[in-house]
Amino acid sequence: MKLLASPTSPYARKLRVLAQELGLALPMEDTAPMADPAALLAANPLGKVPALVLEDGSAIIDSPVIAAFLLASVPGQRLMPESGHGHWQARTTEALADGVLDAAIILRFNMAQGITSGPWVDRQYRAIERALAVMNTRTGGSGFGDICITVACDYLSFRFPDLDWREHNAELAALADRLLATPAFVATRPPA
Ligand SMILES: N[C@@H](CCC(=O)N[C@@H](CS)C(=O)NCC(=O)O)C(=O)O
Missing domain, CATH: 3.40.30.10 (Glutaredoxin)
Known part of the structure; x- marks a missing residue:
């Protein structure tokens, strides 16, 4: 594959x-x-x-x-419960983190067209802020959820360096500091 x-x-x-x-x-x-x-x-x-x-x-x-x-594909994997509450919570964490990415990408497409303000832009920033605050309470839920959260936060650092997501989200910062140093995250760091 x-x-x-x-x-x-x-x-x-x-x-x-x-x-x-x-x-x-x-x-x-x-x-x-x-x-x-x-x-x-x-x-x-x-x-x-x-x-x-x-x-x-x-x-x-x-x-x-x-x-x-x-x-x-990996029976018995330990990164996400295969069923039950923990499974659906991990998938919800994934949806939150993906939603942060979706909002960030909308902002980038707008920026590319010179649109950097207005209600639609504000709405994306508010969604990102709210999702970050909730993700800040969801770290440690599952290995997979933590991967999703860290990918989203690091994308914000990559594309929106002025958006200081660490400031009000200490748990996200601690998680990202830990995971971004792991070989899988180091090997997939986006090229500058
Ligand atoms: N929901 C999709 C989103 C994928 C997505 O938006 N990918 C971007 C690149 S990061 C893309 O291919 N954009 C091209 C386009 O929107 O036409 C997923 O989770 O895979």
Whole structure:
């Protein structure tokens, strides 16, 4: 299997860290989504990375679905409970962290068009702030949830260096300090 992804995609980083922690080989094919390469559109008509292409040529798309697939590939994995309350809470933490990324990416597309203020922009910043505050209370819930949170926080550091998410979120800062030093996070650091 191979992951169509770009080295700066935070959704892909979540999967690349997860695969390393699960002991799975997940070769990445460097794919620039905005260029609409044929291989990506064949795997994902939405034209988004990451997309996972399996040995038989079929594809799995959307990072939460791909994450669920990777986790299910390793019976007995310890990164997320396979069922019950802990399972759904871990997936909710993933949705919160992915939502921070979604809002950040909306802001970036707006910035690229010169839009840096207005109600829609403010709404994204407020969503990010609220989600960070809730994630700050959810660290340590599961290994997978902690990966998702750390990926989202580090993406903010990467793309929004002026947004000081550490200031009011001490638990997030402590988590990120610990996880960002691990080999899987170091190996998937986005290129400058
Ligand atoms: N919900 C998707 C979001 C993926 C996404 O937005 N990827 C960005 C790159 S980080 C992309 O491919 N953007 C191109 C586009 O929106 O056309 C996931 O979790 O995989």
